[in-house]
Amino acid sequence: MPYSKDILELKRHLLRAAESSNSYFDLTKLIVDVRKINDSEIPYSGLGARSPNDYFPSIKIIGSKLKTKENDDDYTISNNIDTRFTLGGRYSTNIITSDVPFFVSGMSYGSLKLPAKIALHLALNRLAKEGIKVIMNTGEGGALPWELYGSEESWSDVSKKRHENILSYADRLLKEHNLESIDRDSLFCRLYPLITQYASGRFWKDPSYLLNADGIEIKIGQGAKIGHGGLLPGPKVTDLVAENRGIPSYKAAHSPSRHLDILGPEDLVAKILELREITDWRIPIIVKVGCSRVYDDIEIILKSYADAASIDGFVGGTGAAPWELRDIIGINTIPSLKPAREAIANYYSTDKADEFRLIVHGSVWDSDRIAKCIALGANGVGIGTGFLLSMGCTLVQDCYTNVCPAGLTGSYEKLDIQTSVNGIVNYVKGTLLELKNIAGSVGRKSIHDLRRKDLVSTDELTSLICGLPLVNGSTFTDQLKEMVNTVIDKREEV
Amino acid sequence: MNDADKFIIRKAVLELAKTGTPRFTSIDDDVRNLPKVNSKTINLWDYVTAIGAQLSRPPYDPYRETISLDISIGRKKSRKVSLNIPLIIYGNIAIHPSSLEAVHLALNRLAEKGNVLGLISEIDINTTNNNNRKYPLFKKVSFYKNDSLEHYQKSCPEGLVLEYKDQDSLRMLQNFRKEFDGPILVDVSEVFPLYIKTILEEGADGIIVDTDKVTKKESYKGKHAIAVIYDARNAINDYYKGREENDNDNNAILIIAGDVNSAGKIVKAAALGANVVGYSTSMLIAHSNMYSEKPSDASSIAENVYRHMVGTKGEIKGIPAALGYSDFHNLSPSDLRTSSIDASLQGNIPLEGVDRTYKEMIEEIVNEYVREKGIKLNSLEIQQILRFMVRE
Numbered sequence: 001m002p003y004s005k006d007i008l009e010l011k012r013h014l015l016r017a018a019e020s021s022n023s024y025f026d027l028t029k030l031i032v033d034v035r036k037i038n039d040s041e042i043p044y045s046g047l048g049a050r051s052p053n054d055y056f057p058s059i060k061i062i063g064s065k066l067k068t069k070e071n072d073d074d075y076t077i078s079n080n081i082d083t084r085f086t087l088g089g090r091y092s093t094n095i096i097t098s099d100v101p102f103f104v105s106g107m108s109y110g111s112l113k114l115p116a117k118i119a120l121h122l123a124l125n126r127l128a129k130e131g132i133k134v135i136m137n138t139g140e141g142g143a144l145p146w147e148l149y150g151s152e153e154s155w156s157d158v159s160k161k162r163h164e165n166i167l168s169y170a171d172r173l174l175k176e177h178n179l180e181s182i183d184r185d186s187l188f189c190r191l192y193p194l195i196t197q198y199a200s201g202r203f204w205k206d207p208s209y210l211l212n213a214d215g216i217e218i219k220i221g222q223g224a225k226i227g228h229g230g231l232l233p234g235p236k237v238t239d240l241v242a243e244n245r246g247i248p249s250y251k252a253a254h255s256p257s258r259h260l261d262i263l264g265p266e267d268l269v270a271k272i273l274e275l276r277e278i279t280d281w282r283i284p285i286i287v288k289v290g291c292s293r294v295y296d297d298i299e300i301i302l303k304s305y306a307d308a309a310s311i312d313g314f315v316g317g318t319g320a321a322p323w324e325l326r327d328i329i330g331i332n333t334i335p336s337l338k339p340a341r342e343a344i345a346n347y348y349s350t351d352k353a354d355e356f357r358l359i360v361h362g363s364v365w366d367s368d369r370i371a372k373c374i375a376l377g378a379n380g381v382g383i384g385t386g387f388l389l390s391m392g393c394t395l396v397q398d399c400y401t402n403v404c405p406a407g408l409t410g411s412y413e414k415l416d417i418q419t420s421v422n423g424i425v426n427y428v429k430g431t432l433l434e435l436k437n438i439a440g441s442v443g444r445k446s447i448h449d450l451r452r453k454d455l456v457s458t459d460e461l462t463s464l465i466c467g468l469p470l471v472n473g474s475t476f477t478d479q480l481k482e483m484v485n486t487v488i489d490k491r492e493e494v
Numbered sequence: 495m496n497d498a499d500k501f502i503i504r505k506a507v508l509e510l511a512k513t514g515t516p517r518f519t520s521i522d523d524d525v526r527n528l529p530k531v532n533s534k535t536i537n538l539w540d541y542v543t544a545i546g547a548q549l550s551r552p553p554y555d556p557y558r559e560t561i562s563l564d565i566s567i568g569r570k571k572s573r574k575v576s577l578n579i580p581l582i583i584y585g586n587i588a589i590h591p592s593s594l595e596a597v598h599l600a601l602n603r604l605a606e607k608g609n610v611l612g613l614i615s616e617i618d619i620n621t622t623n624n625n626n627r628k629y630p631l632f633k634k635v636s637f638y639k640n641d642s643l644e645h646y647q648k649s650c651p652e653g654l655v656l657e658y659k660d661q662d663s664l665r666m667l668q669n670f671r672k673e674f675d676g677p678i679l680v681d682v683s684e685v686f687p688l689y690i691k692t693i694l695e696e697g698a699d700g701i702i703v704d705t706d707k708v709t710k711k712e713s714y715k716g717k718h719a720i721a722v723i724y725d726a727r728n729a730i731n732d733y734y735k736g737r738e739e740n741d742n743d744n745n746a747i748l749i750i751a752g753d754v755n756s757a758g759k760i761v762k763a764a765a766l767g768a769n770v771v772g773y774s775t776s777m778l779i780a781h782s783n784m785y786s787e788k789p790s791d792a793s794s795i796a797e798n799v800y801r802h803m804v805g806t807k808g809e810i811k812g813i814p815a816a817l818g819y820s821d822f823h824n825l826s827p828s829d830l831r832t833s834s835i836d837a838s839l840q841g842n843i844p845l846e847g848v849d850r851t852y853k854e855m856i857e858e859i860v861n862e863y864v865r866e867k868g869i870k871l872n873s874l875e876i877q878q879i880l881r882f883m884v885r886e
Binding site for chain 2: 009010013035036040225226227256263268287314322324325331386390427429484
């Protein structure tokens with residue numbers, strides 16, 4: 001945020017006072033204090049929290065040895081590696097298929113400016129044309145017209161008047177952002193699977209939001225603001241954003257911190273059955289929670305007619321969250337995977353556990369991290385910040401303002417759509433190739449064949465929490481047992 | 495996200511976005527394997543987080559529902575002092591009387607709006623409006639200057655704060671207790687963790703511990719504020735163990751001062767056992783005016799302190815709500831998790847993902863192995879193994 005001179009001066013004085021006092025002050029957060037002094041509001045921040053230990057660097061993938069190769073095929077030839085990800089089929093009749101095990105996490109229109117949303121749409125279309133389907137999640141702020149009406153059949157039940165209204169809204173959107181030159185035919189074409197988010201704010205007013213989607217995600221919470229509803233600061237609620245969400249313009253949109261009709265496990269079952277009825281049991285339904293009491297939450301989701309659970313770790317990103325709340329609540333993604341898998345294993349007494357999908361989000365942005373998550377039990381991975389970076393994000397973390405140096409979450413005129421599209425396409429293709437290389441190097445035919453045994457940890461805490469062997473091959477538990485033996489030996493010597 | 499984190503993420507993604515081909519190295523490894531940061535600079539607060547409410551426990555909504563921060567100070571026999579925000583302005587910052595006046599004006603304004611919080615002050619507030627004080631004042635007693643209660647009662651304080659240094663302090667506490675019916679808080683930072691039981695037996699209404707002072711002591715060398723809060727809470731709980739007077743509404747309170755200067759730390763300290771936080775940031779804000787080229791008047795500085803406190807109140811209401819509590823004081827150690835063995839050992843905080851403390855996990859593994867192998871270890875040997883493993 002480009003702070004005013006007054007704010008910077010206040011910060012300078014506060015810094016000098018803090019340095020001259022003998023007490024310890026967290027100087028990195030003085031700006032939070034200064035912002036409170038300035039406007040008495042709760043300071044917000046964008047993107048994810050900082051985790052001093054997110055465990056990923058302490059986990060290593062070990063390469064293939066002769067004995068782990070399943071046959072004579074050379075899996076390092078990328079074309080032979082299966083990276084597909086499917087979602088649904090547990091209760092839904094439809095199954096969504098993606099060619100990559102990662103997808104675009106929920107980033108809504110409003111949080112992201114229109115050109116960034118269009119760049120994502122066009123990039124995923126281009127990838128789909130090249131044979132790489134990537135799933136996109138709309139985020140909780142409603143979907144854009146071309147996302148919902150991107151196919152011939154989606155228009156079939158639409159009245160003429162409604163048709164005109166939709167096109168008129170699309171025209172106004174494009175006009176406001178000086179994007180009238182975009183070809184409407186190529187825009188109103190969606191070739192990738194779309195998941196719409198059903199959050200506590202219910203920011204949508206068109207049933208097609210559910211009916212035209214390929215999947216629905218019920219968002220209970222997200223990693224960046226667990227226990228806090230979605231949040232779009234007032235300056236970002238422009239007239240067109242407000243129209244899309246069905247809310248007043250330029251007033252902060254604070255979603256309730258919980259769904260008013262989902263207060264417990266039974267309510268979740270009722271809600272999912274309601275959505276199943278509406279969508280004729282066609283569409284896969286995911287339930288997303290922030291990582292906290294992971295075992296208990298997954299246990300509830302497993303019993304609720306959902307097809308998949310999505311967990312979002314401490315570092316998970318956001319467009320806006322109260323700064324302190326973001327930095328204090330939640331647990332990291334890696335430690336959440338074990339209790340999540342345990343809950344699934346305890347629920348299924350047979351091999352059918354595979355029908356339930358586990359998706360993870362938070363602090364995952366490249367192939368190395370995706371592969372580690374999959375080896376630890378995730379079926380798919382949601383990525384937000386990685387896609388933003390590929391579009392030019394500079395990680396200034398001012399996504400809650402209307403000013404963004406990259407033109408993604410503000411200052412939209414700065415974004416060059418074509419460059420962003422190229423960035424996204426390259427990012428997906430490069431990550432896909434790397435994933436294939438990793439799976440091949442470990443001797444696996446499919447990325448989903450990566451297992452816990454393909455990993456080692458470099459520190460005792462990660463070994464203890466993830467149940468992984470240390471680099472020397474023994475687990476931390478083994479080392480403890482050795483210690484017990486040493487004590488006994490010493491006793492016998494005496 | 496700090497600069498190192500941003501560097502890692504950018505390096506990880508930008509090359510891919512530019513070329514679309516696999517990278518040659520993982521930057522994670524290069525950066526993370528840089529020499530470890532000196533352990534003294536590691537702030538264990540950063541490794542402690544709270545677990546939020548989701549499906550298994552619904553959260554409250556701080557924008558639409560009432561979240562209580564109220565607390566009253568004073569045991570059964572004392573006159574109670576109530577606060578609407580669990581903070582008392584207190585710190586080791588030697589501030590100018592004019593800065594103190596600004597704090598006074600801000601606290602008055604906050605109290606007018608129903609946000610009552612306390613002030614601990616040794617010096618008298620230099621203001622004509624002192625008679626109109628609308629917030630509770632805790633007068634800090636300077637034993638070496640004057641030990642007569644009458645002297646300290648001139649400013650009509652609601653409570654007293656006594657710094658415990660030696661047996662003379664105990665005598666003073668006994669004397670004051672006989673005559674003063676308001677809450678007496680005792681700052682035990684200099685003698686911590688000793689004498690807490692004795693002080694409570696003599697009728698102190700609260701114990702103040704300054705984590706900055708304690709962690710500078712030889713006996714707490716290398717330890718963090720979370721260890722101090724944990725020990726202080728245990729000492730108070732030990733005093734109440736088995737006592738009939740054990741009643742949450744009337745028990746002595748724990749006030750933690752020092753390294754607790756943000757909403758996140760206030761919540762973590764409360765979860766570890768603090769009832770009230772001695773908050774120094776307001777004093778720092780008032781004091782920072784002295785560094786301005788054009789110092790403002792007391793009223794303008796008071797406005798700064800006021801606005802800051804309103805924002806802080808919003809933050810400390812929002813966090814318990816997100817954890818599923820409608821009352822700030824329902825926070826407990828079970829709401830915390832850590833990603834550090836040190837933090838787990840120092841504050842007995844469960845590790846994330848496994849929901850048990852490091853010590854509990856070690857005990858479990860050792861006991862199971864001993865049972866499984868039919869090995870007979872005496873308790874001394876088991877303790878020896880545990881001590882080794884938990885680095886005591």
